[in-house]
Amino acid sequence: MKLNNQDQRPIYLQIQEGLENAILGGTYAEETQIPSTTELSQVFQINPATAGKGVNTLVDEGFCYKKRGIGIFVKKGAREMLKKKRQTAFKETYLSPLIKEAKQLDISMENLIRWIKEADDANN
Amino acid sequence: MQTIKVCDVSKNYRDVLALNKVNLELQAGKIYGLLGRNGAGKSTLLKIIADRIRPTSGQILYDGKTVLDDSTSRQLYFSEPDKTFPELLKVKELCYYTSQFYPKFNLDEVQQILQNFGINEKKRLNQLSTGNFAIVRSIVALQTRAGFIFLDEPTLGHDAVNRELFYNEVLRIYREEQNTIVLSTHLIDEISNLLEEVIFIDRGQIFLEDNLDNIITSHLYITGPSEQIERIERSYSVIEKKENLGFVSLLIRPTSVTPDLPDGVKTSRAGLQDIFIAYSKKKDK
Numbered sequence: 001m002k003l004n005n006q007d008q009r010p011i012y013l014q015i016q017e018g019l020e021n022a023i024l025g026g027t028y029a030e031e032t033q034i035p036s037t038t039e040l041s042q043v044f045q046i047n048p049a050t051a052g053k054g055v056n057t058l059v060d061e062g063f064c065y066k067k068r069g070i071g072i073f074v075k076k077g078a079r080e081m082l083k084k085k086r087q088t089a090f091k092e093t094y095l096s097p098l099i100k101e102a103k104q105l106d107i108s109m110e111n112l113i114r115w116i117k118e119a120d121d122a123n124n
Numbered sequence: 125m126q127t128i129k130v131c132d133v134s135k136n137y138r139d140v141l142a143l144n145k146v147n148l149e150l151q152a153g154k155i156y157g158l159l160g161r162n163g164a165g166k167s168t169l170l171k172i173i174a175d176r177i178r179p180t181s182g183q184i185l186y187d188g189k190t191v192l193d194d195s196t197s198r199q200l201y202f203s204e205p206d207k208t209f210p211e212l213l214k215v216k217e218l219c220y221y222t223s224q225f226y227p228k229f230n231l232d233e234v235q236q237i238l239q240n241f242g243i244n245e246k247k248r249l250n251q252l253s254t255g256n257f258a259i260v261r262s263i264v265a266l267q268t269r270a271g272f273i274f275l276d277e278p279t280l281g282h283d284a285v286n287r288e289l290f291y292n293e294v295l296r297i298y299r300e301e302q303n304t305i306v307l308s309t310h311l312i313d314e315i316s317n318l319l320e321e322v323i324f325i326d327r328g329q330i331f332l333e334d335n336l337d338n339i340i341t342s343h344l345y346i347t348g349p350s351e352q353i354e355r356i357e358r359s360y361s362v363i364e365k366k367e368n369l370g371f372v373s374l375l376i377r378p379t380s381v382t383p384d385l386p387d388g389v390k391t392s393r394a395g396l397q398d399i400f401i402a403y404s405k406k407k408d409k
Binding site: 045049 | 154155288291292295296298299317318319320336337340341387392393394395
């Protein structure tokens with residue numbers, strides 16, 4: 001997990017996204033503990049309230065839960081839920097700008113789809 | 125102490141109006157950034173809060189009381205860049221005397237921290253470089269673990285490595301004490317990650333005061349071709365307008381999170397420093 005100083009979004013959102021990625025990637029498995037507010041504050045040199053806000057958003061959105069006196073844990077089923085959330089956001093975050101740029105460059109839809117397939121083949 | 129309230133405080137130095145009817149409430153348990161340009165009134169405000177100088181008008185309320193008595197003054201510490209300590213004092217002696225007034229002061233811990241910064245505590249204050257003096261006074265200030273710690277230009281003269289060590293120390297003390305730490309500086313981007321609340325001051329007046337995340341999320345740059353931007357410009361309160369090469373960039377406070385914008389107009393976030401500069405320029409006009 002890394003913070004990007006060029007990224008002008010609020011730090012708590014970057015913390016939230018970083019933790020989400022770590023859950024998706026399996027770094028924090030379901031039913032295991034995620035870093036505490038104190039640890040996040042130390043490692044990233046950020047205000048603990050900011051770190052707490054990032055963590056609490058994960059709790060509020062139902063991906064994590066609090067064990068009183070111990071810490072925050074990844075909920076069972078959180079990975080699937082996160083995937084759903086990201087899939088919903090995919091269109092807005094990735095497809096819309098892609099299509100906009102393609103239109104600006106007069107790239108036809110057929111070409112675009114063909115290129116995506118070609119790129120996928122090249123990756124496999 | 126739970127709150128410090130600044131009520132209608134003004135300060136004149138002869139003809140110069142250093143503070144102009146400032147109102148502010150500082151709450152317990154937060155890190156504040158008091159940000160402003162040189163001569164904005166940061167130090168004057170802090171000196172008045174710490175009762176080093178008197179306001180020309182207005183008053184400071186400590187938990188509702190106008191007077192700093194002995195027990196409340198132990199809950200407040202102010203560290204300023206001016207050399208107010210006897211200059212022949214040794215670092216060790218400064219620590220000792222401070223610990224006599226602030227009961228949580230841990231002499232062994234300070235010794236260790238100053239060693240990490242490579243400072244010899246047997247030195248006299250007047251033998252320290254500007255940077256090392258700034259470290260000593262800031263570390264001593266934090267170690268008082270007072271409920272309200274005011275650090276005026278804490279990193280003046282620090283090199284990059286020491287600034288990093290110092291910021292870690294600010295956060296460590298804050299995590300342990302949950303106290304209020306007010307950092308006054310003009311190095312905005314560097315400390316922004318430490319802050320919870322931001323106070324912007326310019327020409328003796330506070331012109332923006334809010335939670336850091338609120339400030340960041342409530343401002344937006346919109347950039348696009350001149351004619352497009354000019355068509356929508358009026359619907360927003362514009363803080364700054366930059367024009368170059370046929371493109372116009374506006375810093376706005378949109379009323380909704382995702383304003384409805386025409387094609388070709390792009391949005392981007394502004395950093396705390398950008399926002400500060402934009403407001404300062406606006407006031408210049």
